[in-house]
Amino acid sequence: MESLINEKKTKELLTEILIEMMQSKREVFYEIVLEALEEIGLGNAIVEGRKNEFVSEDEVLAILDGQVE
Numbered sequence: 089m090e091s092l093i094n095e096k097k098t099k100e101l102l103t104e105i106l107i108e109m110m111q112s113k114r115e116v117f118y119e120i121v122l123e124a125l126e127e128i129g130l131g132n133a134i135v136e137g138r139k140n141e142f143v144s145e146d147e148v149l150a151i152l153d154g155q156v157e
Contacts, residue, residue, distance in 0.1 A: 105132070110117045
């Protein structure tokens with residue numbers, strides 16, 4: 089007698105559970121996916137920003153003060 093569920097059956101059950109959860113809790117999954125995409129975007133922006141030269145604090149403050157166009 090086989091007491092363990094085989095890998096194929098386990099995958100089928102997990103897929104069915106995830107689909108059911110996504111259908112019944114659509115808003116929750118939407119928020120999770122949106123949050124993940126935002127995090128990926130932020131991570132990519134950080135990596136991209138590190139490739140460029142840094143801007144001095146004086147330049148940033150001048151822009152904030154409206155001294156530079």
